[in-house]
Amino acid sequence: MYGVFFEEKYQRFERETPFDFSKRSSIGCGGLAETAFYPRTVAELVDLIKNLRQDGVPFYTLGNLTNVLPSDGAIQSVIVCTKKMRYEENGTLFFPSGISSTKLLWACQRLQKSGAEFLEGIPCTLGGALYMNAGVSGKYVAEILESVTVYREGEIIVLPVKDCDYTYKHSAFMDGKSVILGASLRLINSDEANIAAARKRYKGRRAHLPQGRSMGCVFKNPDGQIAGKLIDGAGLKGLRVGGATVSETHANFIVNDNRATANDVRTLIGIIKQAVFAQYKIRLEEEIRYIT
Numbered sequence: 001m002y003g004v005f006f007e008e009k010y011q012r013f014e015r016e017t018p019f020d021f022s023k024r025s026s027i028g029c030g031g032l033a034e035t036a037f038y039p040r041t042v043a044e045l046v047d048l049i050k051n052l053r054q055d056g057v058p059f060y061t062l063g064n065l066t067n068v069l070p071s072d073g074a075i076q077s078v079i080v081c082t083k084k085m086r087y088e089e090n091g092t093l094f095f096p097s098g099i100s101s102t103k104l105l106w107a108c109q110r111l112q113k114s115g116a117e118f119l120e121g122i123p124c125t126l127g128g129a130l131y132m133n134a135g136v137s138g139k140y141v142a143e144i145l146e147s148v149t150v151y152r153e154g155e156i157i158v159l160p161v162k163d164c165d166y167t168y169k170h171s172a173f174m175d176g177k178s179v180i181l182g183a184s185l186r187l188i189n190s191d192e193a194n195i196a197a198a199r200k201r202y203k204g205r206r207a208h209l210p211q212g213r214s215m216g217c218v219f220k221n222p223d224g225q226i227a228g229k230l231i232d233g234a235g236l237k238g239l240r241v242g243g244a245t246v247s248e249t250h251a252n253f254i255v256n257d258n259r260a261t262a263n264d265v266r267t268l269i270g271i272i273k274q275a276v277f278a279q280y281k282i283r284l285e286e287e288i289r290y291i292t
């Protein structure tokens with residue numbers, strides 16, 4: 001649709017054409033978008049989205065695609081994928097949105113700054129974690145933030161954390177108006193050995209998680225309840241639709257055996273919601289984000 005136009009006007013940006021969601025998303029299903037752009041710096045990300053907005057090109061900003069369910073078939077939007085953004089250590093605690101949790105944690109360890117270790121093993125970019133308020137064991141990314149820098153309505157804005165509307169698995173960025181450029185973290189002084197030990201502890205706690213292609217937890221925990229326990233209690237572990245199965249090891253994970261379509265996964269999500277409601281009168285809400 002945009003082929004020649006992109007070749008002429010957007011040639012300075014790294015591009016993947018087409019972008020195959022079944023290869024790039026952690027769940028391993030979904031169709032094709034015409035193009036994905038990979039900005040390398042914050043300045044390039046701003047330049048790219050400014051132009052896409054001016055040209056009226058619809059786009060999704062994505063990180064490592066580990067909490068998204070892309071639809072089967074053609075996806076009409078362009079993809080802005082931050083995961084190749086470069087990070088150069090400069091002694092500050094400002095990190096670009098595309099940095100992976102692993103690179104972020106190594107940087108914090110070298111800087112002898114502690115507090116982010118719970119991100120160990122969450123397969124995210126910082127931008128995805130900031131959008132989702134990612135976390136584990138009762139710790140969430142909102143708790144280690146000073147401010148988030150976004151591009152919103154034509155301006156670069158630095159939002160103090162109190163203005164980011166963070167609650168459980170929720171952020172202000174879910175209104176879709178902001179592209180997250182980066183964030184300044186609020187961490188405490190420590191030493192490399194302590195940080196390494198904390199990272200190891202968090203890694204150990206993840207050993208029980210299901211292997212294979214998934215999106216992590218599909219549903220948010222309802223107030224005072226654990227979604228996985230409700231799904232298990234409804235007898236759904238092992239339930240399969242096409243190539244998608246409710247994991248036997250963690251009922252809040254849906255695992256793709258490499259043959260699942262997005263439609264299989266969506267159908268299974270619908271069945272889980274119905275069965276949990278029938279048994280407990282509780283409406284499960286998806287944590288994952290749909291890409292259509």
Ligand SMILES: Cc1cc2nc3c(=O)[nH]c(=O)nc-3n(C[C@H](O)[C@H](O)[C@H](O)COP(=O)(O)OP(=O)(O)OC[C@H]3O[C@@H](n4cnc5c(N)ncnc54)[C@H](O)[C@@H]3O)c2cc1C
Nearest residue numbers: 063064065066067124125127128129131134135180215216
């Ligand atoms: C095996 C596995 C284990 C997991 N374990 C955990 C866990 O322990 N805790 C947890 O919280 N999550 C977990 N997850 C889910 C997932 O990793 C997190 O939600 C993560 O924060 C998503 O980051 P991402 O970079 O992959 O974002 P993506 O999946 O690429 O995007 C998620 C959402 O963020 C938006 N977004 C991404 N970047 C930007 C940006 N720069 N600007 C604006 N919007 C943006 C996207 O539009 C999308 O709506 C797990 C997933 C898997 C596959």
